[in-house]
Amino acid sequence: MNFEFATSARIIFGPGSLAQAAPLARSLGRHALLVVGQSPARASQLQADLLASGVSVTLFSVPGEPDIALAEQGAEVARRAGCDLLIGFGGGSALDEAKAIAALAANPGGALDYLEVIGRAQPLEHAPLPIIAIPTTAGTGSEVTRNAVLSSPEKRVKASLRHALMLPRAAIVDPLLTHSLSPEVSASTGLDALTQLIEPYLSNAANPISDAICLEGLARAARSLRRVCQDGSDATAREDMALASLLGGMALANARLGAVHGFAGPMGGMFPAAHGQLCARLLPGVMRANLRAMQERQPTSASLERFTRVASLLTGRPNASAADGIDWLEETASLLGIPSLSAHGIQPADLPEIIRQARAASSMKSNPVVLSDEELDAILREAL
Numbered sequence: 001m002n003f004e005f006a007t008s009a010r011i012i013f014g015p016g017s018l019a020q021a022a023p024l025a026r027s028l029g030r031h032a033l034l035v036v037g038q039s040p041a042r043a044s045q046l047q048a049d050l051l052a053s054g055v056s057v058t059l060f061s062v063p064g065e066p067d068i069a070l071a072e073q074g075a076e077v078a079r080r081a082g083c084d085l086l087i088g089f090g091g092g093s094a095l096d097e098a099k100a101i102a103a104l105a106a107n108p109g110g111a112l113d114y115l116e117v118i119g120r121a122q123p124l125e126h127a128p129l130p131i132i133a134i135p136t137t138a139g140t141g142s143e144v145t146r147n148a149v150l151s152s153p154e155k156r157v158k159a160s161l162r163h164a165l166m167l168p169r170a171a172i173v174d175p176l177l178t179h180s181l182s183p184e185v186s187a188s189t190g191l192d193a194l195t196q197l198i199e200p201y202l203s204n205a206a207n208p209i210s211d212a213i214c215l216e217g218l219a220r221a222a223r224s225l226r227r228v229c230q231d232g233s234d235a236t237a238r239e240d241m242a243l244a245s246l247l248g249g250m251a252l253a254n255a256r257l258g259a260v261h262g263f264a265g266p267m268g269g270m271f272p273a274a275h276g277q278l279c280a281r282l283l284p285g286v287m288r289a290n291l292r293a294m295q296e297r298q299p300t301s302a303s304l305e306r307f308t309r310v311a312s313l314l315t316g317r318p319n320a321s322a323a324d325g326i327d328w329l330e331e332t333a334s335l336l337g338i339p340s341l342s343a344h345g346i347q348p349a350d351l352p353e354i355i356r357q358a359r360a361a362s363s364m365k366s367n368p369v370v371l372s373d374e375e376l377d378a379i380l381r382e383a384l
Contacts, residue, residue: 001208003208004254007250008168009170011144011171011246012171012173013173015175015176015235017174018046021049022046024132025055028132029055030085031058032057033083034059035090036059036089036094037094042177058078062090062094065268067151071104071111071161074101074104075100078102085130086102088131090137091137091139095135099166102166114163115159116162124165131166132171133171136177137178137245138178138244139188140275141193141249143172143173145253146164147160147163158269175239175243188280190229193245194283198214198310201215201218201251204367205255207255220243222315223240223316224236224240224241226336257363258286259282259363259367259379260283261279262358262363262367266357266361271345280332280338281341283333284330285379287325289375297369298369308321348381
């Protein structure tokens with residue numbers, strides 16, 4: 001048994017923990033590039049705290065999906081302003097953009113020198129600027145991962161800028177920041193978190209540490225996902241989902257993912273669709289295809305028991321079958337109003353190209369069983 005486990009150097013979790021951001025920033029630098037999402041006003045208190053602590057602030061907004069041009073623009077802003085620290089405050093887009101900017105600001109060249117798939121995938125020459133990651137949603141777990149996913153609108157693809165040193169110096173996870181999320185965003189991000197707990201647990205790269213993390217996160221997400229969508233002020237449920245998201249990020253960074261993300265990455269580059277919604281719509285079909293393929297091709301595999309364990313945690317029933325767990329996922333997606341793939345403009349004619357790109361995705365390589373093109377096509381058609 002050989003594995004490696006790495007995560008952010010420091011994790012601060014709990015209601016009100018945002019108050020620790022300014023003193024922590026002061027210990028890491030004197031001028032922060034504060035990368036925020038499409039609602040910069042949400043970071044006004046943090047900005048005031050930073051200034052009061054003696055940390056200068058340059059604000060940089062990410063209005064939508066993180067992309068290559070914006071990352072390069074942010075790196076130039078950081079260099080010109082003399083920033084020695086990055087703070088990402090927002091959803092996964094803001095956090096990924098902050099990590100990319102931190103890497104590019106400290107290294108020569110442009111994003112394509114370092115990006116996977118569409119770039120030259122060169123290793124970083126220098127360590128990124130230190131990063132503090134503060135999520136305001138509960139889904140991506142980006143605060144504890146070592147990559148930044150950037151889109152290339154011209155190529156209609158998403159690719160990762162990845163390096164071990166891109167792990168944030170600190171992750172501050174304050175569940176209070178998620179209380180104002182809408183039911184739609186809570187559902188999309190929450191289902192993303194759930195997927196990022198299930199896939200690493202079923203992955204062919206799972207390890208004992210990631211297993212423990214996934215099982216803890218699954219129990220919390222299963223009991224609280226629907227609750228946060230029904231009542232956004234449910235503090236206990238919000239805390240559960242914030243922790244589930246954090247744990248999912250730790251798990252995927254160390255045990256990788258599977259076919260759901262193998263599909264979702266290319267699809268997110270090709271179509272204007274929320275990542276969590278894609279994952280939620282694909283997850284039941286991928287689970288069903290993986291289960292069937294393993295039963296047919298690997299009937300003695302001990303990994304089959306993992307599907308049953310997931311089902312027990314999702315349903316809360318110790319005797320639940322793997323099929324019961326898949327039914328729970330389908331029911332949850334329906335209850336939370338997750339649209340079909342066709343609602344995002346995806347048509348049958350698009351499936352061959354999606355499958356082609358998914359085949360090359362790193363996540364597909366850690367799926368628990370190799371699926372044929374016919375099986376992949378069936379998954380997508382079921383989700384249409």
